[in-house]
Amino acid sequence: RSGVGESQTCDHVLQFESKAAFQNHFSVNACLMPVCQLDGAAVTTVEGIGNTKTRLHPVQERIAKANGSQCGFCTPGMVMSMYTLLRNKPKPSMEDIKETLAGNLCRCTGYRPIIDGYRTFCEVCNCSPINSFIQHHTTSENCCQRNGNSCCMTNGSGPLESEEFMPLDPTQELIFPPEMAESAKPTTQRFRGERMTWISPVSLNELLQLKAQHPQAPIVMGNTNIGPDIKFKGVVHPIIISASRVRELFEVEHKPEGVCVGAGCSLSAVRSVLEKSVSSLPEEHTQTMAALLDQLGRVGGEQIRNVATLGGNIASAYPNSDLNPVLAAGRCSVLLLSKDGKREVLLNKEFFVGFGKTILKPEEILLSVFIPVSRKGEVVRAFRHAPRKENALATVNAGMRVWFEEGSNVVKEMSVYYGGVGPCTVSAEKTAQQVVGRSWNEETLCDAYKELVDDVTLGASAPGGKVMFRRSLTLSLLFKFYLHVLQHLKDTVHPPLLSVSTMHTCFQPREQLVNNTIVTCVGQMICGVVADTKQHAKLAARALRISYEDLPDPIFTVEEAVQKHSFFLPQRKLEKGDVSRAFQEADQVHEGEIRLGGQEHFYMETQSMLVIPVGEEKEMKVFVSTQHPTMAQEAVAETLGIPSNRVSSHVKRVGGAFGGKVTKTSILVSLTALAAWRTGRPVRCVLERGEDMLITGARHPVLGKYKVGFMKDGRITAADVQYYANAGNTADESVLVAEKILLHMDNSYNIPNLRGQSSACKTNLPSNTAFRGFGVPQSMLVMENIINDVALILNRPAEEIREKNLYKEPSLTHYKMEFDPENLLRCWMECKEKSELEGRQLSIAQFNQQNRWKKRGISMIPIKYGIGFAEGFLNQAAALVHIYKDGSVLVSHGGTEMGQGIHTKLQQVASRELNVPLSLIHITETATSSVPNTCPSAASFGTDANGMAVKDACETLYKRLEPIRKQDPNGTWKSWISKAFFDKISLSATGYYRGQDLYMDWEKQEGLPYAYFTYAACCSEVELDCLTGEYRTIRTDLVADIGRSINPSIDIGQIEGAFMQGLGLYTMEELKFSPSGVLYTRGPGQYKIPAVCDVPLQFNVYLLSGSHNPHAIYSSKGIGEPTLFLGSSVFFALKEAVAAARSDSGLSGPFPLHSPATPERACSACSTRFTQMIPEAETGSARSWALELP
Known part of the structure; x- marks a missing residue:
């Protein structure tokens, strides 16, 4: 949760x-x-x-x-x-x-x-x-x-x-229990707890009496505001009043002049009321109602809208409220009531007085909200920009209203309200007054813009950051309103209108479990609290008082780490060819850089474990959500000073992991085991989402600096790249990540002269760790950005440059590993054909010529991904298979099921080898007591290794049964097993897989680090709103070579899931740290992963036919990680769209667009005249709200 x-x-x-x-x-x-x-x-x-x-x-x-x-x-x-x-x-x-x-x-x-x-x-x-x-x-x-x-x-x-x-x-379906309906009696309820009392009145008079007696007591309806405050901020309210049973708060009254909605109505109910009003009233009377409906569909998810109330939304006065700007602009009012009387108040700038504050008196309640019908000649519109299209708090929103003199385009009255640009809902009153009395045309708009720049301002250190972007959005949203009203006037008044296109004329080592001496990052664990209940543990933790001294000169960014030579060793280097000479011989040389932000794993199940002391021999049973049961076992044993045979790790299934449940889980389970050891009782530890995000680290942010030499025909002859990964405060697996970055720096391109250096920077941020792709998504993004820059310099399609530089024939990589790129080329050509790339490029060019503020882009990206562990000892697996007398089969193996379908695939392996139906085969769990010395389920290698081990065990059993089958060829599986038992034939077998001896010799800069490569190609098309930076993915075509798939349904699911995770990495997901290293984005409210609304409108996945792979079970291929990088096709399609927008502004050539390409970055990169109007924030002594990572 x-x-x-x-x-x-x-x-x-x-x-x-x-x-x-x-x-x-x-x-x-x-x-x-x-x-x-x-x-x-x-x-x-x-x-x-x-x-x-x-x-x-x-x-x-x-x-x-x-x-x-x-x-x-x-x-x-x-x-x-x-x-x-x-x-x-x-x-x-x-x-x-x-x-x-x-x-x-x-x-x-x-x-x-x-x-x-x-x-x-x-x-x-x-x-x-x-x-x-x-x-x-x-x-x-x-x-x-x-x-x-x-x-x-x-x-x-x-x-x-x-x-x-x-x-x-x-x-x-179930009906409402009749006995509950019969016994329901409207009586006041009181519930008393240790620290607070809950009172639920049933009448309005009683509610008013309670507010008079307890004016500071909050009124709770949906609990969407008070609940999180209690849970996360430790706020204690001695009295809480629930008004959910006061009928007067839910009454709705339709009047000729508008609709009066009870303040207790849920947002879903309000939406239903307004939908009926909009459908029954003339359009000219429903402008405000329609604008509210636009916002209501995007406020939270449906579950939130079902309980959150209209009155609560208003009274909480949240600065990002989507409804308050529209209510204020639309001349709405509220009825306030107390024991002493009532008053009706307009929702305007005087009503909202500060962050979370209104003019409501402590003893007053908000009874109802009046939404007036709009008048003839009145236009009302709502706008909203958010990190995600749905279920996300707005970055900036607005409600705007204009009322015209009858039969003309002269403005009689105007209101402009913004959210997200101040401590509460903000009125751009001077801007509105600038327009009143004037015609609705471009000259008026130009003056309004000039006024708005000074009318709505934000300081450089304003909470939420994105100061320049938020200010530019106020201009862009006003321009959108201008266009909307123009169209409305055209449809109704038909005045002579100037072309909108003339608008521009008016603008110019190992980790300690806890640390009690030196704390090197915010989020480092310093102690654990054990209690009988979760609530008591929280209270005890809050009661702790710890004295700190500031660290001298902390390091947060890779630039600071480089300046102070703060690295985890060794630093790695790879080189092939003569790079320096190739630069001298190249037609052109270009230098650039790209930054890639981190990414939170955001597995749905947070870190979870239960440790139970058992027996009399210092035994511990560990039930843990991990990818590496043996590491958890060994960590507990080492922490407690007992041998590993006294500790058994058990993993039923894992609620998502993506690399984040290996090292970090082992640290947490060690602390939990220590608590169980000291108390002699079972101890459970389940991190809350914010704790998990703060403690466990994320994907490594990376800065890539590059120099590239190329010829006029697009051939890249030399590249020199430096990678700096922000490792955080401990080494974890960061050096291994830095190594894999170098091993994949070529992606799919045969660059004859290539040099790379990779460093894991030691900083004072939480230690980063493995994440799906393990450095590859960062590495390849740098190479693809190099390709993109070359294309922009040569003014050629990026796909042409990519195709010209692809590996074309059996080749050696830059670390001297031989491979055949035949299937890479097949994926590329098939994706090019399936996606109709060339035809769509022409139609996109035509679209961009015809549209100024909407641009489209398309990009096609290949991938060559190495499968296996370069640390050769990890390429092994074991399995244990039992056949019971009734013919049922129990399979145990060393892999963990975390959603990738390994259990299903291994059941298929056992079914195929034993020639029995799947219904007879069962996998209970992964346990170190059944299969010892397991290797992590990672690197897309779990099925390859464990599948071969299960196959080996089943082959052994099947061979043992061969004499019995020959004796009774017409027998059944069950009869054969029964006969084997009575003949004293063992029905248990172990299986073992010894993988290839993979290695990488960094001194010689050569090796065989991978068993094989998985290939794929992906083409994506996007449409970008240049005014706000919002985009949508119109279509994605993806071709993947996964050999002969054991289970295509599972593999396609992995492909699609990885793609969407990559889309999040490169365009949405953004970790934000304060200037002192505190993680801001601790939960789904601040950190946005892709949702249903972000899936490409058309998503085609194709599996390459006729492929085989002699290096894996049944000629299949690992697929869990490779296609994540293909989400970058959306990033580079966005970059193409931005380039088209820049072209309209007279800009050409390479430009910076760092990852993730959030709407803020995309909008800024478009460099429209709207963004250029916002002056650079003068920071003075103020620090920026957030660090600029990596």
Whole structure:
């Protein structure tokens, strides 16, 4: 759980028998819903709708059949969100599904299989992207319906055969318990705890009396504000008043002059009310209502909107509120009530007086909100920009209203309100006054802009950072409003309008478990607190008082580390050819740099473990969510000073890992084991999301500095690159990451003269660690940026430069490993064909010529990814297979299941080798007591190694049974096993795999670090809004060489999930640290991973046919990590779109666009006249709000 209602993994369904309820069923977040609030509600959890012991519910069945669950940690939330939708709307549309799942996060799947499963509930089930929001996914050449055929989702030709689905019968669902309805009595409730009292009145008079008696007591409705404060900030309220049962707060009254909405109405209920009003009233009267509807659909996820209230949104006065600017601009008012009387107050700049403060008196409550109808000639519009399209707090939002003199374009009245640019909702009053009395034209707008630059300002150290961007957004959003009103006037008044295109004329070593001496970063553990309850442990931790002295001269960035020679050794270097001479002979030489930010693992299940002391021989049982059970075992044994045979590690499954549950987990499990050892009792440790993000590190931020020499025809003849990785305060695996960066610096290109140097910089940030790709995504981004720069200098398509420099024939890498690039070239050419690259490049060029503020870009990227551990001893695995007398088979192996499907694949291996059905084979867990000395499940090598070990064990058993099969060729598997038992033939066997002796000799700069390469290519097209930096991915085509796949469904899921994680890395996910090294982005509220809305509108995945691989089991290939880098195709497509925008501004050639290419960076790189109008912030003595990493 996130604890703030952002990930929706803890969805439950509530049903109230109440006249105040606007819907019978609604989903909520368990992490925010107080138990006290549930009196009188019927609560349905995922276990309540179906299970594997009795019967799956259709919602559960379809997500399973669609392969929509990998690690499975997000699945209950997905299921319950969809279940709620179906209870309220048994035949939903695709738009309904999109909206329902907008707030649900998944880190594994890439969302496609989840949507594919749930789209089958739609009345019109269609796989075409034209007919639904979801991407088209297919492994065939074209859409199934292109030639007039029926949809593969309904005709049984696809993976989801509709005939197999359990039908959804709404009449068989749970009803509200009649006994609860009969016993429900509206009486005041009081619940008393150790530190606070919860009071829930049932009448308005009683509520007013309570507020008079306890004026400082907060009123709780949805608990979306008070709850997180209590949970994360330790705020204690002696009295809490819940007004959720006061009917007057939920009343809605329609009047000729507008609609009066009770302050207690949830945002979902308000939305329903406004939708009905908009559909029943003339358009000219619904401007404000329509603007509010635009915002209501994007405030939080549906689970938040179901409980958050309109009154709470207003009264909390949050500076980023999406509704308050629109309410203020739209002339809305509120009715305030107390025991002494009532007053009606306009929502304007006087109402919001500061951060979280309004003019409400402590004893007052907000009873209702009045939303007036708009007047003839009045235009109201809402705007919003956020790090993610949905379920994300706005960076900047706005509500704008203009009222014209009748029959003209002369402004009679105007209001402009912004959120996100001050401590509360801000009125651009001077800007509005600049426009009043003047015609709505470009000259007026120019003057308004000049006024707005001074009217709305932000200091250099303003909370939230992005000062220049936020200020430029105020201009861009006003310009968008100008364009919207122009169109409105054109449709209604028809004045002579100037061309918008003339707008420019008005502008110019090992880690310690805890440290009690020197603390080298914020987030370093200094002690552990053991208590009988989680709440007591938290209170005890807060009670600790620790004295600190500031570290002299801390190091946070790689530039500071380089300046002070702060590195983890060794530093690595690779070189081939004569780089210096090649530079002299090159036609052109170019130098540049690119920065790549870090990335939080954001596994859905945080670090979790349970340690139980057992027996009398100092034994410990460790149940832990880890990729490396043996490392956890050895860490516990070493910490407690006992041999490893007294410690057993057990891993059932892992709720996502991505490299983040190896070294960091072992440190935490050691602390937990120490607590269990000292207390003699079982101890559980489960980190909360913010703690996990603060402590466990992330992907290494990297600075790449490069020099490239090339010829006029695009051939790159020399490259020299320096990589600086921000390792944090301990070494962890950073030197290994730096090594892999060098090993993949060529990506897929044969550069005859290549030199690279890589350093792991020691800084005072939390220690970074392994992450899916292990340095490769950083390394290859630098090379692709070099390619992009060369293309811009030569004014040629980047794909032409890439293709010219690809490996073309059997070659040696820069570390002298031989390989054949045939399948790399096949992937490239097939992707080029499938994506219709050349034709789309022409249409994109035409689109960009016709559009000034929207630009499109397309990019195609290849990858050559090495599989295996360069540390040769890790390329081994073992397995243990038991056959029981009833014929059932139990398989144990050293790999851990973390969503990548290793258990399923190894069941398939056992089934194939023993020639028995999958139903007879079971894998219970990964345990060091069954399979010792395991290697980590990492490097996309888990199935390769453990699959061969299982195969070896099964071959041994099958060979033992051969005499019995010959004796009784017509027997059954069960009869053969029974006969073997009575013949005293062992039905247990171990299997072992000794992998290749891979190595890398850094002194000689040569080696065989990988068993083989996985190849792929990907083409993505984006559309960029140059005014805000927002973009959407229109289409992605991906071709992957994964050999002969053991399970294509699993592998495609890995490909899509990795791609989406890469899309997040390169365009969205941004870790922010304060100038003193404190991580700001500690949770889903601040750190945004891709959601359903970020999936490409059309997503095609193709598996390369006719491929084989002699170096892995059944000629398959590892695929978990490679395709993550292909998310960079979106990054470079964005860069192409930015280049088109810069071209319109007269700019050409290479330009900096660092990763992630957030809307802020993309908008700034476009260098429009709007961004140029904002003066550079004068920092003076103030420090920037956040560090600029790496």
